[in-house]
Amino acid sequence: MTEIKLAEISTLPPGDLDKEPIEDATKKITKEIEDLQEIMQAQRKYSLLVVMQGMDASGKDSAVKKVFDEIGPAGIKVQAFKKPTEEEMSHDFLWRVHKHVPEKGMIQVFNRSHYEDVLIQRVHKWIDEKTVMKRFSHINNFERLLQDSNTVVIKFYLHISKDQQLIELNERISDPKKFYKHNENDFNERQHWDEYMSAYEDVFKNCGPEIPWHIIPSDRNWYKEYCMASAILEALRALPLEYPPKQG
Numbered sequence: 001m002t003e004i005k006l007a008e009i010s011t012l013p014p015g016d017l018d019k020e021p022i023e024d025a026t027k028k029i030t031k032e033i034e035d036l037q038e039i040m041q042a043q044r045k046y047s048l049l050v051v052m053q054g055m056d057a058s059g060k061d062s063a064v065k066k067v068f069d070e071i072g073p074a075g076i077k078v079q080a081f082k083k084p085t086e087e088e089m090s091h092d093f094l095w096r097v098h099k100h101v102p103e104k105g106m107i108q109v110f111n112r113s114h115y116e117d118v119l120i121q122r123v124h125k126w127i128d129e130k131t132v133m134k135r136f137s138h139i140n141n142f143e144r145l146l147q148d149s150n151t152v153v154i155k156f157y158l159h160i161s162k163d164q165q166l167i168e169l170n171e172r173i174s175d176p177k178k179f180y181k182h183n184e185n186d187f188n189e190r191q192h193w194d195e196y197m198s199a200y201e202d203v204f205k206n207c208g209p210e211i212p213w214h215i216i217p218s219d220r221n222w223y224k225e226y227c228m229a230s231a232i233l234e235a236l237r238a239l240p241l242e243y244p245p246k247q248g
Contacts, residue, residue, distance in 0.1 A: 003201065003204075003205055004201055004204040004205070004208075004213070004215065005201065006159065006197050006200065006201060006215070007197070009159060009215055009217070010217055011159050011160055011161040011164065011217045011218060011219040012217055012219050012220065012223075013217060013220055013222075013223035017223065019220075019222050022222055022223060022226045023222050023226075025226060026066070026067075026222070026225050026226045026229050029226070029229040029230060029233050030066070030067060030068070030069055030070045030229055031070050032233055033067075033068070033070065033071065033229065033232055033233050033236060034070035034071050034072075034075075036233075036236040036237070036239075036241055037071055037075045037076070037107055037236070038075070039241045039242065039243055040105055040107075040236070040239070040241055041074075041075050041105035041106065042105070042243050042244060043105065043241060043242060043243065043244055044104040044105040044244075045104060045105075045150060046104065046105075046150045046151070046152065046239050046241070047101075047102035047103060047104050047105060047106050047107070047108070047150065047151045047152070048102065048106075048107045048108070048151070048152045048154065048232070048235065048236065049101060049102055049107075049108050049110065049146060049151055049152070049153045049154070050107065050108070050109045050110065050154055050156070050232065051110045051113045051115070051153065051154070051155040051156065052064070052109065052110060052111055052112070052113070052156050052158065053112065053113060053115050053119075053155070053156065053157050053158070053200075054156075054157060054158030054159070054160065054218065055158075055160055055165055055189075055190075055193075055196060056165065056169070056183075056186040056189060056190070057160065057165050057168035057169050057172075057186065058158035058159075058160040058165070058218050059158060059160070059168075059218055059221055059224060060111050060112070060158060061111065062221060063158070063221075063224060063225055063228055064078055064109055064111065066221075066225040066229075067225055067228050067229045067232065068107070068109070071107065075105075075106065075107060076106065076107040076108070076109065077100075077102070077106060077107075077108050077109070078108075078109040078111060079100045079108065079109070079110055079111065080111040080112060081096070081097070081110065081111070081112045081113055081114075081116060082112075084096065093114065093117040093135065093138075094114055094138060094139075094142055097110075097113065097114040097142075098142070101146060101151060102151060104150070114139055114142070115139070115203055115207070117135055118132050118135050118136060118139070118199070118202075118203060118207075119196065119199050119200065119203065120189075122199050123192050123195045123196055123199055124192075133206075136203075136206040136207055139207050140206075140207055140210065143207075143210070143211055144210065147210075147211070152235050152236075152239065153211050154211075154214070154231060154232060154235050155211060155212075155213045155214065156213070156214050156216050156228055156231070157200060157204070157213050157214070157215050157216065158216050158218040158224065159215050159216055159217055159218050160218040160219060161219055162190075162193055164218075164219040165190065166190070169186055169187060169190070172186075214227070214228070214231050216228055
């Protein structure tokens with residue numbers, strides 16, 4: 001497998017793309033996603049798990065709002081994984097994650113995920129390297145189990161540049177509409193940028209061959225949303241979705 005080097009991947013859209021037509025295309029894609037999700041919900045044979053990872057301020061929340069804007073609340077759930085609680089820490093690291101996987105017919109979005117346990121914990125050396133490698137194996141088995149149960153797993157890394165992240169973090173201090181997002185610890189985590197990039201590249205290498213990661217350029221929201229929506233639509237189109245036959 002070719003190793004992914006994040007420094008070699010642009011965080012910007014191609015120069016020949018314009019914002020307005022891409023936004024129009026995204027709207028059409030999200031409408032088709034809604035249509036296919038409705039069939040999936042009626043059929044109740046398949047489900048979709050969307051895993052979203054990225055550095056602070058890479059735009060995970062806004063992407064969820066835009067990409068799944070057309071889907072009603074009965075067809076989608078979003079779970080954000082923050083610092084583990086005391087109860088969660090008393091179980092294996094996948095315990096808090098497994099109970100949130102999607103039921104048949106549903107789309108489940110993980111805003112951060114089980115990968116935090118081989119990212120932040122590794123960067124801060126709360127776990128040793130032997131544990132990291134074991135967790136890679138457990139994660140692969142976990143995702144394989146989901147696939148074997150007719151759950152499609154699609155994984156996104158929101159690839160924001162360090163310069164753009166600083167702009168976004170500073171807006172949380174200067175823009176009253178974004179004050180609520182400000183967390184001083186985000187600036188502290190930023191000091192570990194290089195370690196996070198290395199940890200992510202190792203995740204892509206060890207937890208990527210079976211379910212490849214989508215590296216999403218994220219310095220411009222309109223292009224990020226288009227790329228994510230396109231990948232999700234492709235995954236849904238690949239399923240043999242059909243409405244169930246009339247009963248009786």
